[in-house]
Amino acid sequence: MSLIEITEVKKRFGDNEVLKGINIDVAPGEVIAIIGKSGSGKSTLLRCINGLETIDEGSISVAGAQLLPDELHLKALRLKVGMIFQGFNLFPHLTAGRNVMLSQTVVKKTPKAEAEVMAKKMLERVGLAHKFDAYPDQLSGGQQQRVAIARALAMQPIALLCDEITSALDPELVNEVLSVVKELASEGMTLLMVTHEMRFARDVCSRVVFMHQGRVHEIGPPEKVFANPATPELKQFLGVIH
Amino acid sequence: MSDFTTWDILRNLLLAARWTVLLSLVSFIGGSLVGMALLFARIGKSRGGRGFVRAYVEIFQGTPLLMQLFLTFFGLGLFGIDVPAWLAAGLALILWSAAFLTEIWRGCVESVAKGQWEASSSLGMGYLQQMRWVILPQALRVAVPPTVGFSVQVVKGTALTSIIGFVELSKAGTMVTNATFEPFTVYGFVALIYFCLCWPLSKSSQILERKLNVAHRNH
Amino acid sequence: MNYAFDFGWLFDYWPVLVKGILITVELTLVGGILGVSLGIACAWARALGPRWLGAIVATYVELIRNTPFLIQLFFIFFGLPALGVRMGELEAANLAMVINLGAYGCEIIRAGIQATPRGQFEAGASLGMSRIQTFWYVVLVPALQRIWPALSSQIVIVMLGSAAVSQIAAEDLTFAANFIQSRSFRAFESYFVATLIYLALAIGLRQLLRGLGWTIFPRRAAR
Ligand SMILES: Nc1ncnc2c1ncn2[C@@H]1O[C@H](COP(=O)(O)OP(=O)(O)O)[C@@H](O)[C@H]1O
Ligand SMILES: [Mg+2]
Numbered sequence: 001m002s003l004i005e006i007t008e009v010k011k012r013f014g015d016n017e018v019l020k021g022i023n024i025d026v027a028p029g030e031v032i033a034i035i036g037k038s039g040s041g042k043s044t045l046l047r048c049i050n051g052l053e054t055i056d057e058g059s060i061s062v063a064g065a066q067l068l069p070d071e072l073h074l075k076a077l078r079l080k081v082g083m084i085f086q087g088f089n090l091f092p093h094l095t096a097g098r099n100v101m102l103s104q105t106v107v108k109k110t111p112k113a114e115a116e117v118m119a120k121k122m123l124e125r126v127g128l129a130h131k132f133d134a135y136p137d138q139l140s141g142g143q144q145q146r147v148a149i150a151r152a153l154a155m156q157p158i159a160l161l162c163d164e165i166t167s168a169l170d171p172e173l174v175n176e177v178l179s180v181v182k183e184l185a186s187e188g189m190t191l192l193m194v195t196h197e198m199r200f201a202r203d204v205c206s207r208v209v210f211m212h213q214g215r216v217h218e219i220g221p222p223e224k225v226f227a228n229p230a231t232p233e234l235k236q237f238l239g240v241i242h
Numbered sequence: 243m244s245d246f247t248t249w250d251i252l253r254n255l256l257l258a259a260r261w262t263v264l265l266s267l268v269s270f271i272g273g274s275l276v277g278m279a280l281l282f283a284r285i286g287k288s289r290g291g292r293g294f295v296r297a298y299v300e301i302f303q304g305t306p307l308l309m310q311l312f313l314t315f316f317g318l319g320l321f322g323i324d325v326p327a328w329l330a331a332g333l334a335l336i337l338w339s340a341a342f343l344t345e346i347w348r349g350c351v352e353s354v355a356k357g358q359w360e361a362s363s364s365l366g367m368g369y370l371q372q373m374r375w376v377i378l379p380q381a382l383r384v385a386v387p388p389t390v391g392f393s394v395q396v397v398k399g400t401a402l403t404s405i406i407g408f409v410e411l412s413k414a415g416t417m418v419t420n421a422t423f424e425p426f427t428v429y430g431f432v433a434l435i436y437f438c439l440c441w442p443l444s445k446s447s448q449i450l451e452r453k454l455n456v457a458h459r460n461h
Numbered sequence: 462m463n464y465a466f467d468f469g470w471l472f473d474y475w476p477v478l479v480k481g482i483l484i485t486v487e488l489t490l491v492g493g494i495l496g497v498s499l500g501i502a503c504a505w506a507r508a509l510g511p512r513w514l515g516a517i518v519a520t521y522v523e524l525i526r527n528t529p530f531l532i533q534l535f536f537i538f539f540g541l542p543a544l545g546v547r548m549g550e551l552e553a554a555n556l557a558m559v560i561n562l563g564a565y566g567c568e569i570i571r572a573g574i575q576a577t578p579r580g581q582f583e584a585g586a587s588l589g590m591s592r593i594q595t596f597w598y599v600v601l602v603p604a605l606q607r608i609w610p611a612l613s614s615q616i617v618i619v620m621l622g623s624a625a626v627s628q629i630a631a632e633d634l635t636f637a638a639n640f641i642q643s644r645s646f647r648a649f650e651s652y653f654v655a656t657l658i659y660l661a662l663a664i665g666l667r668q669l670l671r672g673l674g675w676t677i678f679p680r681r682a683a684r
Contacts, residue, residue, distance in 0.1 A: 050587050071591055078589040089584035093602045093678065103588035106598055135679070148584075155588060304617075304663040305656045306624035308635060312652040320464045320649055394527065401529035405628060412531055419539065426543035429536040433528045440527035 001064075003028045003159060003190055004049065004081075009058035011044055018044050020214040021058070026159070031191045033201035033222070036211035037237060042194040045211070046161045049192070050083045063158060075107070082152030086164040088144040090136040096123060096147045097132035100154045108155070115154075122150035126180050142173030146180055153184075160184070162193035198238075202226055210234050246422045252431055258414030259435050265410060266397045266439075268332050273339025273396070280344040285351055287369065295344065302341030308402050310334045315406045331403035339396055346392060350385040351377060387454060391447035394440045401436070411435060470645040471654065474637075481637025482658060484551070488633060489620040489666065492558030496619065497612065499559060500566020501601065507567060508574040509596060518567065525564035531625045533557050538629040554626035554633070562619045569611045573604035606678040613670035617663050624659070634658060 002025040011019035018041045026032060034042050047053045049060055051067060051074045060067040062080050067073065091099050100119035104110040110118070123129045126146035136144055145165055152160060162181065166174040178200050185191055185204050195201055201208055201222060208225040210218040212233050218225060229235045280298065283291035302310065314337075315330035354377050362376040404413035415432035419425045471478075506518045525533065537560075538553040548556070577600050585595030605612070627635035638655035642648040 052583055052586060074586075075589045075591070078587055083583075083587040085580055085584065085587075087578075087580050089578075089580035091581070091584070091599050091603075093606070102598055103590060106594050107589040151588070301660065304621075304660045306621040306635070306659055308624040308627075309638075309652055309656040309659060312638075313649065313656060316648040316652060398527075398529040401531045402625065404531070405625075412529065412535075415532070415535070424543075425535070425539035426541070429532060429540045433524075433532050433536060436528045436532060437524065441523065444523070444527055 001028075002026060003030075003063060004192070005059075005061045006045075006049070007059050009045070009048060009060060010056050011041075011048055011053060012056050018214050019048070019055075022214075022216055024209060024216060024219070026190060026192065028158075028190055029188045030207065031185045031205045032193070032207050032209060033205040034192065034194045034209045034211060035196070035198070035201065035237070036217075040211040041214045042211050043163050046083070046163050046192065046194060050081055050161055051077055052083075079107070079155060080157055081159050081161060082155055082157035083161045084145070084148050084152055084163070084165045086167050088136070088141070088148050088168070090144050090147055090151075092136050095133050095135055096128065096139065096150075099136070099147055100151045103151070104154055118154050119150070122154045123147070125153065125183075126150045127176075140173060141169045142176045145169065145177045149177075149180055149184075159190035159192065162191065162195070164194050164196065166195070166197060198226070210237065212237075246418070246424075248427070251418055251422060251424070251428055254418050255411060255414055255428070255431055255435055258409060259411045259439070261408070261410040262397065262400050262412075262436075263439065265328070265331060265335065265400045265403065265408070266393070269335035269339050269400065270393055270396050272332070272336035273343055276336060276340035277343030277347065280340055281347050281351070282373075284344060284348055299341045299345055302338055303345070307334070307338055307399055308405060310338055311402055311406050327403070327406050327408040330406055331400070331408040335396065335399060335403070338399065339392075342392055342395070343389065346388045347381065347385055350381040350388075353384055354380045383454065387447050387451035390443055390450060394443045394447070397439050397443070398436065466650060467647055468650055468654070470641065470647055470650070474641045474645065477637045477640055478634070478654070478658070481632060481634035481655075482662070484632055484636075485620070485623060485634040485662065488551075488554055488558055488623050488626065488631075489616075489662075491555050492562055492619055492623070493616050495555075495559040496562025497566050497616070499563030500570050500612075501605075503563060503567035504570035504574055505596060508571050509592065522564045522567050525561055526568070530557065530561055530622050531628065533561060534625060534629055550626070550629050550631040553629055554623070554631040557626070558619055558623060561622070562615065565615045565619075566612060569608050569615060570604065572611075573606075573608035574600060576607055577604055602678065606674075609670075609674045609678065613667065613674070616670060617666055620666055621659060621663060 004024075004026040006022055006024045006026075009019055009022040010017065022045060024032070034045070036042055044053060048055050049062075049067075051069065054069045055067075062077055065073075065076065065080075067077055090096075091102065094102060097116070097119050100122055101112070101115040104115040104118060105112055120129060120132060123132055126149050128143060128146055128150065131139060131143060131147070136147070139147065148165075149160075165181075166177050169177065174197070178197065181191065181193070182200075182204050205222055207219060208222050209216055210225065210233075218230055218234050225234070226238065229238055280295045284295040286292065311330065311334045314334040315325060315327070318325040318330055318333075358376055358380065359372065362372040367375065400410055401412040404410060404416065407413070409417075411432055415428050419428045422428060503518045503522065506514045507522075510518075534553065534557045537557050538548075538550065541547070581599055581603075582595055585599045586592075590598065623633060624635040626633050627639055630636065634655055638651045642651035645651065
């Protein structure tokens with residue numbers, strides 16, 4: 001059974017149709033890389049799955065539950081699916097630890113002590129246990145992004161959406177974040193990630209989705225997609241990247 | 243209850259509002275002139291001048307306008323002059339406005355990039371020439387919206403002059419209330435007239451500011 | 462000018478002054494705390510609340526910002542009893558200050574909210590927080606931090622504006638000065654002393670608010 005079912009999803013901004021009927025089924029534990037040119041709708045797709053944008057047509061279901069645009073359903077969905085952003089979006093007025101604790105105490109009503117234990121555990125998992133009391137502006141970009149991952153993990157999601165989570169980082173900081181993601185993948189976390197790190201996609205992902213002009217242009221295991229691109233668009237895209 | 247019709251009330255208030263308008267104009271124009279002089283001292287080379295203006299602003303922005311009115315009124319009285327209320331009112335409001343306008347304009351001048359000062363002195367311009375030809379023209383554009391915005395504070399500030407006995411809109415409101423015993427209606431109208439004077443100024447300040455921001459973004 | 466300054470009356474009247482100072486401080490404290498709270502609520506309504514509520518708040522803000530505090534005070538104290546709403550001088554003075562600061566605070570705080578990066582709202586949402594929760598736990602503190610200097614100045618302005626409450630016989634510092642000058646016939650000296658006290662209060666309040674800012678906002682605001 002699929003964990004995430006995306007069926008005929010369409011999304012328009014005004015008369016600009018950004019998603020033109022997307023179909024993807026994600027099995028539990030799958031790691032999917034979404035690649036494609038800028039503006040092809042990758043971010044919009046992830047944002048739709050997290051309910052940050054409402055879809056115009058089609059349906060999205062996560063673990064059997066339909067995505068509906070009211071606060072109750074959205075909250076239920078977001079408890080199952082976490083999201084990591086390109087710009088980290090840590091809360092600047094809270095320490096790393098408090099960043100991880102906040103949604104547990106506020107959304108799940110977890111007692112503070114318990115939330116703190118969980119926060120310590122999650123920061124440990126991303127290798128930042130010692131930064132519990134540091135504020136975001138005292139952390140490097142790579143560290144901030146790892147705190148953001150810990151923050152999402154603390155909600156114990158069944159899947160994570162990652163939108164170009166290393167694009168805002170200096171090159172030398174990319175690997176510390178990717179290795180955390182790799183670790184998650186090996187532990188069986190379901191991941192949907194938009195990425196430009198082709199080597200990472202090839203090594204870690206079970207499937208690669210190539211998006212082009214709001215459609216899934218090609219989809220398949222990385223060996224096939226990277227070694228034998230079927231369409232000229234993907235060939236060109238990979239050529240540009242390499 | 244009285245022989246005052248609503249129209250009588252409104253007419254009396256409107257007549258008094260002329261004095262509010264006049265006092266506002268005098269205060270604003272006078273305040274601008276004094277404020278401009280203070281501005282030159284504030285951003286000038288003389289330390290004494292800068293210190294004086296800083297203290298001046300601190301005092302006028304750190305004490306109630308009402309106290310400034312009292313002190314002007316009774317202070318002028320110490321010279322043995324029988325001070326008319328309008329004189330004390332005008333003088334105090336001019337000095338008060340000057341402090342605020344100077345501060346506003348100083349911010350605008352300082353927002354002009356440092357490179358502009360350096361570039362113009364490298365061209366051999368003197369201080370006054372720099373101000374006249376390079377700095378002020380740029381600062382002026384930025385200064386218009388907050389200056390118009392401050393004019394609203396001046397109009398509202400004139401209300402306090404009623405307390406030292408200047409008969410303008412607020413004082414007229416109190417007088418008409420005492421004659422009609424209809425404070426709700428009278429003060430409602432007074433507020434409405436002030437609103438009609440102030441709102442267009444507030445609105446144009448907002449619009450000017452928005453225009454300025456758009457212009458900046460297009461640079 | 463042959464006038465001899467005389468501050469001898471200070472000895473007789475200092476209890477009056479002290480009482481006036483205490484009332485001015487009380488008005489500022491209540492006005493400041495409740496006024497900023499009202500300002501936060503109104504800023505939320507204008508920036509993030511339902512449209513009809515935003516429109517009502519906008520009207521309130523425009524009405525207050527475009528009329529003199531003195532008239533607001535008179536309207537509340539003398540005008541409202543016509544509607545059966547009666548209150549004492551101090552209550553009226555407090556109410557007027559809260560309403561006044563609420564309107565100015567609303568606009569200042571709204572600017573702080575609107576400068577919030579969109580990602581902050583999205584991060585809150587993606588963690589399952591409701592819109593209100595996101596506002597309260599995520600957006601508000603950095604927003605207040607951004608505009609804290611402007612808000613502090615406005616609180617000082619409202620404190621100085623409170624001098625007008627003497628006109629409805631609320632017994633604040635200005636009222637005390639009026640009282641003393643009517644007894645001692647030393648008008649200039651009375652107001653001079655009161656003015657100095659106001660200056661000290663303004664400087665003290667400014668420092669207090671700065672210190673408060675340091676304790677509430679331990680870190681720099683984002684971007
Ligand atoms: N909030 C929005 N309003 C209007 N257009 C948008 C919005 N978000 C994205 N778009 C448009 O949707 C298209 C796809 O954007 P996006 O999903 O961000 O692409 P990608 O992440 O693949 O670069 C772009 O043309 C972009 O301009
Ligand atoms: Mg994108």
